[in-house]
Amino acid sequence: MVYAFTLPTTSHLSIQTFLSSSTHPSLPQAASTARHALRVALKAHKRLPRGSQQDAHLTTVLNALNDYLPYLLAISDGLNGITIGNNTEEVEITLHSELESEWRATLSSTTPSLPIKGKGTSADRVRGRGIDFEIAFTLTTLGYVLSNMAHSTVVRTLYASKTPTLEQRTASVQTATKYLLQASTVHTFLSISSSPSGTAPISVPDLDPATQSALSSLALAEATLLAVLKDDSYVATCIQSRNPNDKDWMVRAAEIPKVRAMLFARLCVRAAEYAEQATAGLGMVGAQGKGGVEDDLVKYARVLGRVARARACRFFGVDAELAGKVGEGIAWLRAAKSALGLRIGPPSVMEGSTKRERGFSRLKREWSERREERKMEKDAGSRDRGEKSELDPGDNAGREEEGRVIEMLETKWVRMNDTINTQLVPQSTDLLKNLPSGRDIHSPPGPYKLPALDEEELVRMRAPPGDDDIGPGSDLDDSDEEPAADVRDTDKRAEHESAYY
Template sequence: MPYPFVLPTTSCFSFSSSFSCESHPSLLLHASTHRGVVRETLKKYKRLPLSSQAPGLSSVVSSLNGYLPYLFAVDAGLSHRAVQGDEINVVLRTAPTMEWRPTLSEGPVPGKEAARVRVQSLEYEVFFAMSALANAHSLQARASLHPLYVTSTAPVGTQQRQAAVTSATRSLLDAASIYDYLATRAEGLVTNPPCPDISAAAVRAQASLALAEATLLAVLKDDPYPAVVAQDRNQNDTEWMYKAPDMPKVRAHLFARLCLAASEHAAQAHSLCAGRVAGGKVNQEFVRYLEDLRRTSRAKACRFFGIDSELGGQTGTAIAWLHAGLQELGVERKEVKKSGGLGRLKKEWAEKREDRKVEKGVNWGADAGRLEETRVIEMLEAKWTKQNDTILTQAIPPTGPLLAQMPSGREIHSIKPFQPPVLDSGTLEAMRAPPERSDELGNYLSSDEETLAEPVGAFPGTSGEYRTSTPNYY
C-alpha cells in the first residue's frame, strides 16, 4: 500500500515584500495570489476528518499545479534564466521568510507533530511545494486502491480492479518523477536543509519508495490470491463455488523477480533514512514502513517462487518457499494446525483491527501489506500441506539453500524526467502590465493558525465558544 503521507501546511507570504520585478510587475502579485490559494487549500484539507480527506486531494493537486508555474518563473528570474524565450528580471531585496510544517521529521515527543520550520530561501520553497504535490499524488494512489480491500461491500470486478491499479500506478510514477527531480536538485546545494523532509537523502528515499510501490502494483494487477483471501472474508460475496486461480509458470517466475526489484528499492530507501540525515532524523514510523515493505516484497517473491514450483509438480519445494516467505515476514510458523492460546487470539485481534481500519479508511496498510501477505501465504501453506500429506508425500527441503539461490530483481518501470511547468507566452506578456493592487499581507497571522485571536466583544478566556475563521487575503 502507498505510504499514508501527511500533507504540510504553510504560513502567509507576499513575494513583493522580498522581491521586485521590473520586467513583469504583475508576476509577484500572481505568485502571491496562487500561494494564498495553496495555503488555504492545505489548511482546509488538514482540518477535514481523516476518513473524508480523499475527495479533497484533487483540490490540493490543482492548487499546487496552479502555483508552481509562477514559483518557477520567479526562481528563473532570480537565476537570470529565460522563460519561453522571455527574460524575467527579478531582484532580491530582502531574504524571504516562510514557514512550513514538516511531516516526516521526528517530533520532540512521539505522536506529536513537529514544530514549524522557518524557510529563508526560495529554493526550499520550491522543495516544500513540490514535495507536497508528490505526497498528494501518493495519497491519490491510496484512494484509488482502497476499494480493493473493503470487505463490507460486494467485491469489485476484474475491470474495476485493473482500472484502480492502473490509476494508482500512474500517480505513483508521477510522484517518483517529482522526487527524483528534487533529489537531483538537492544534491547540488551547498547549504543544509532546515529539516529532514527536504534533504537529499529523504527525497531520494521517497523516490525509491514510490518506484517500489509502483513495481508491486504491476504484480498486484494480475495477482489473484490477495483478492481470493479478501473474498473469503467478505460476507457480501455471492459466489458459492471457488475455482483455484490460474497462473502461467513463466508469469509466476517473472512476478517473483519484480517483487525482488521492489525489495531492492525499499532496501535502498531504508538505508538512506535509517540513520541521521541532513537537518535531523526522519520519523521512525516512516523508517519502519520501509523495512516492512522490504520484508513484504521478499515474502511475495518467495510465494511466487513457490507457485512456480507447485505448477511444476514440486509441492515439497513449494511448501519450503512458503516457509521462507513467513521467515522473511518475521512470522513464526506453527507446526500444529490448530494452535491456540494467547498467540492465536492476538493474531485474530490484529486482523480484525486492520479490517476496521480499512472499513473506516483511516491509516490502513500502515504495515506495508505484511498482514495481507501473511494471510495469503498461510492459505497456500494449509492447502499445499494437506495435498502433500495425503497424495504426494514429498520431502520439504530447508529454506536456507532456497534463499541463497534467489535471482536478482527485474525492473518494469523507469522514472521519467520531470519537466518543471512554465507559463505560456500569453500569460507572461500580460504580466508586463502594472499590478492592479498590492499583495501586502497587512497585520495577519503568519502560520496555519491552530489558536485564533480573541473575537471582538468576547469575554476573556471564552474564545473557544465562538466560531471564527481565518480571513482570506486574496
C-alpha cells in the same frame, strides 16, 4: 502497499513584499494569490477526517500545487537571469530582501537541532530563506500528494464493498502506478539538484538529498509491487473471501488462473531491493546527529522490503506447486512466513510440536513468537482508522494481507500433500539466502521538469497589479499553528553547543 504521508502546512507569505518585477509587475502578487490558494487547500485538508473525505480532497491540493509551481519557476528564472516562454520572454526581478517562508516538517523526528514545540505528534514549522527553500518544500509536498493519491486509489478499489472486476482492478493499479512514478521523478529531481538553480536549501531532514533519494526508491518499490498486484489473483481471492457483501460464491467459486510465477518472483525481489535502498537512505539522514526521519516511515520501508521478499517466496512456491513439487512449494511458503515474522508450520504441525514441549521452553517460544509478531505489526504501518468497515485493508505495508494469502495456500497444500502426494518438505532456512536477482518492469522515468507559465499568462503579468486583499488572517484560523523554528538559528545553536563537547 503504499505509504500514506501527512501533508505539511505553511504560513502566510506575501511575495510582493520581498521582490518586485519591472517587466511583469503583476507576477509577485499573482504568485502570492496562488500560494494563498495552496495554503488554504493544505489547511482544509488537515482539518478533514481521515478516509474518503481526505482522499477526495487530494485533487484540490494537487491542482493548487500545479497552479503555484509555474510562478515559482518564473521568479526563480528571473532571479537567475534565465529567459522563459520558449526562450523569448525575459523577466526582471528586483530582490528587496531574502524571501522567508515557513513550512511544517512532517517527516522530521524530534531532535535537538530541530526542536518540536507542538503538542502531541504535531511537528513544528521551520523557517527557511530563499526561493530554493520554497520550491523544495512545494515539490516535496507534491510528491506526498501523488503518493497519497496512489494509496487511496488502490485501497478504495481493492477493498470496496462490491468486489471489483479484473478491469476495475487493472485500471486502479495502473492509475496508482502512474502517480508513484511521477512521485519518484519529483523526489529524484530534489535529490539531485534540490532546486532549479542547483543550490541546496537549508538542511532539513525532509529536504535532505538522502531523504529524497530514499523516497524515490520507496516509490519505485511500491510501483513494482503494484505491477505484481495487478495480476495477483491470490490476493484478490483472499480479499473476496473476507468480503461480507460478496455474493459471487453463490454463483461460482473463485477462479485462480495460472500466473507467471517466476517473473512475478523476480519483480518482487527487485521491489525488495528498492525498499532496502530506501531503508538505508532514510537511516543515513540522522546518522550525523542533525535530526532524522520519523521512525514510522523507516519501519514501513523495512517491513515493505520483507513483505516483497515474502511475496517472492510465495511465487517461487506457486511455481514449484504448478510443477508438481508440493513439498518444495510448502518449504517456500514457510520461508515466506519466516520473512514476515510469522509462526512457521501449519496448525497441525504447530499443535504437535506444542504437545511435545513442556514447561518453560514452550512458554519461552510462544512469548518470543508473539513479541516478533507484535513488533512486525507495529513496524508495518498504522491502519487507516478514519473509517471503520468490516473489510479492513490492514497495515500500509501489506504484511497482514500477504500473511493471509500464505496461510491460505499453506493450509491447502499441506492438506493435499498429506492425503495425495506425500512428498517430503525440505528445510526452508536456506531458501531466502538463495533468491535470484531482481528484475525491473518500469523503464526509468524521464527527468522531472517544473511546469512553466504559458505565453498568455506572461502577457497578463505585464499589467500593473491590483489591490492586495490577502493578508495573514484572510483565510482559515491559524490558531493551531506553532511558532516557526529558524533552521539557520538552530544549526548555529547546535554548532555553539558542540564546541563545549
